[in-house]
Amino acid sequence: MAKITYIQHSGAEDTIDVAPGLSVMEGAVKNNVPGIDADCGGAAACATCHVYVDESWLERTGARTTMEEAMLEFAEAVEPNSRLACQIKVSDVLNGLVVRLPENQH
Amino acid sequence: MADGTNPAADARARAFSMPLEDINLTDVALWSSHTILPYFERLRAEDPVHYHPAGQHRDGAYWSVTRFNDIVVVDTNHEAFSSEPSITLDDPSDVVLPMFIAMDPPKHDAQRKVVSPIVSPHNLHEMEPLIRSRIQKTLDELPIGEAFDWVDKVSVELTGQMLATLFDFPFEDRRKLTYWSDVSVAEPPDGVLVEEHMAFFNQVMGECVEYFTRLWNERVNAPPRGDLISMMAHGESTKNMSPEEFLGNLILLIVGGNDTTRNTMSGSILALDRNPDERAKLYANPGLIPSMVSETIRWQTPLSYMRRTATRDFELEGKTIRAGEKVAMWYLSGNRDETVIERPNDYWIDRPNVRHHLSFGFGIHRCVGNRLAELQLKILWEEILARFPEINVVEEPTRVPNSFIHGYSEMKVVIPRRF
Numbered sequence: 062m063a064k065i066t067y068i069q070h071s072g073a074e075d076t077i078d079v080a081p082g083l084s085v086m087e088g089a090v091k092n093n094v095p096g097i098d099a100d101c102g103g104a105a106a107c108a109t110c111h112v113y114v115d116e117s118w119l120e121r122t123g124a125r126t127t128m129e130e131a132m133l134e135f136a137e138a139v140e141p142n143s144r145l146a147c148q149i150k151v152s153d154v155l156n157g158l159v160v161r162l163p164e165n166q167h
Numbered sequence: 168m169a170d171g172t173n174p175a176a177d178a179r180a181r182a183f184s185m186p187l188e189d190i191n192l193t194d195v196a197l198w199s200s201h202t203i204l205p206y207f208e209r210l211r212a213e214d215p216v217h218y219h220p221a222g223q224h225r226d227g228a229y230w231s232v233t234r235f236n237d238i239v240v241v242d243t244n245h246e247a248f249s250s251e252p253s254i255t256l257d258d259p260s261d262v263v264l265p266m267f268i269a270m271d272p273p274k275h276d277a278q279r280k281v282v283s284p285i286v287s288p289h290n291l292h293e294m295e296p297l298i299r300s301r302i303q304k305t306l307d308e309l310p311i312g313e314a315f316d317w318v319d320k321v322s323v324e325l326t327g328q329m330l331a332t333l334f335d336f337p338f339e340d341r342r343k344l345t346y347w348s349d350v351s352v353a354e355p356p357d358g359v360l361v362e363e364h365m366a367f368f369n370q371v372m373g374e375c376v377e378y379f380t381r382l383w384n385e386r387v388n389a390p391p392r393g394d395l396i397s398m399m400a401h402g403e404s405t406k407n408m409s410p411e412e413f414l415g416n417l418i419l420l421i422v423g424g425n426d427t428t429r430n431t432m433s434g435s436i437l438a439l440d441r442n443p444d445e446r447a448k449l450y451a452n453p454g455l456i457p458s459m460v461s462e463t464i465r466w467q468t469p470l471s472y473m474r475r476t477a478t479r480d481f482e483l484e485g486k487t488i489r490a491g492e493k494v495a496m497w498y499l500s501g502n503r504d505e506t507v508i509e510r511p512n513d514y515w516i517d518r519p520n521v522r523h524h525l526s527f528g529f530g531i532h533r534c535v536g537n538r539l540a541e542l543q544l545k546i547l548w549e550e551i552l553a554r555f556p557e558i559n560v561v562e563e564p565t566r567v568p569n570s571f572i573h574g575y576s577e578m579k580v581v582i583p584r585r586f
Contacts, residue, residue, distance in 0.1 A: 100522045106243045106529035109522075128243060131531050134276055137288060165288040167538060 207500035248475035264415035281402035335394035430574025434467030465524035
């Protein structure tokens with residue numbers, strides 16, 4: 062299990078044990094963490110699981126995929142540390158990961 | 168047996184007994200009679216990537232993709248499946264109207280970004296009080312205890328008002344927007360020659376472009392403002408558009424904001440009328456409105472399909488789609504796919520994963536106005552729940568004879584009383 066902390070735009074925090082192999086998006090959705098819509102179900106095709114990865118974790122979460130890059134082009138309030146949570150695969154390496162949620166999934 | 172006593176069962180029997188190669192999904196009679204769904208059910212089961220030979224659709228052969236997950240594959244692969252030259256099965260004829268929905272990157276990206284700020288979260292927040300006050304006024308003026316057409320008095324009215332606001336279009340002329348939108352997507356009526364229809368289309372679109380050119384000229388000479396015309400007139404990627412491209416993008420924004428939301432508004436009335444248990448659930452718990460809105464958008468699927476054109480040979484479900492061939496992604500069918508959506512034919516306002524539907528498309532062409540659409544529907548239902556204990560559909564609605572626009576031209580309702 063990897064502990065992942067989701068911080069809402071309001072500041073509220075949820076720390077969840079997520080099984081390796083799931084995505085950071087699935088970790089949130091399966092545990093009813095609000096603020097991640099995930100309309101497309103994990104295909105990097107809707108940009109409604111937008112998160113900001115805490116700077117210190119950026120290297121370990123890896124690079125954006127091509128499709129993810131294309132979808133983030135049209136998302137709202139995108140920053141250099143923006144990712145689609147469905148494209149970050151959870152493993153032991155990500156134990157302790159912190160992601161922040163945007164004000165809206167748009 | 169087809170004995171005429173159960174039209175729905177007869178339609179289903181017909182859909183399942185005819186030879187596969189005779190299935191013609193663009194036959195408008197199947198749409199106006201609302202008998203299309205069993206054909207999709209059969210294709211999903213028996214031939215999910217189905218080839219329609221030339222002779223069915225007026226512009227030639229095409230493929231139908233009918234399963235949810237196959238549609239996602241096509242929709243998200245914009246390199247293998249181009250949106251050019253058109254996102255409907257009609258090929259551009261002498262009138263080519265370039266619009267960013269029917270463009271590939273990088274031009275699509277640049278033009279979409281010019282207009283997308285109008286539906287930013289900030290802008291939606293700013294617009295909410297205006298949308299609400301107009302909905303309140305429109306609902307307050309509805310007759311009580313007598314039949315009226317919900318499509319005309321509410322759905323068309325509210326979407327027309329919204330469009331007029333987005334374009335900062337003269338408010339008293341707002342029905343012109345609806346008219347232009349309707350004409351731009353209409354099928355040639357029975358008995359009217361395609362050439363005649365095209366002449367009529369060109370004439371009406373000419374009026375549209377003339378009107379908007381006047382507005383463009385006003386806005387281009389004034390400081391930038393927050394309406395769509397001003398945004399395009401001052402946007403780096405749009406300010407030098409040709410007249411055809413200007414008209415194309417106008418039609419895109421008008422149709423995108425008109426038919427879709429209009430038919431979902433009407434669809435919500437029909438769905439809740441046909442499903443009294445769901446209606447009771449909603450009235451008992453208005454917190455279900457956002458979920459009900461998503462479910463209605465799935466159930467209605469106001470645009471039945473989007474077309475792509477293969478840029479290279481592509482294997483899907485054991486079939487080879489060849490470079491240059493047309494592909495219709497039938498969102499309406501994917502949204503009824505029993506392998507992805509539980510009890511897909513049921514209207515179930517608090518279903519699990521209610522947002523997991525195809526109606527907005529997936530990938531880079533995903534509906535830019537989806538949050539505005541949801542907002543309008545949400546406010547409409549908050550205000551209905553505050554006023555009317557019930558809205559009853561009193562006649563079978565009239566459906567639009569069109570395989571692209573999935574909606575209603577008339578829906579007679581009665582509101583018996585106010586709260």
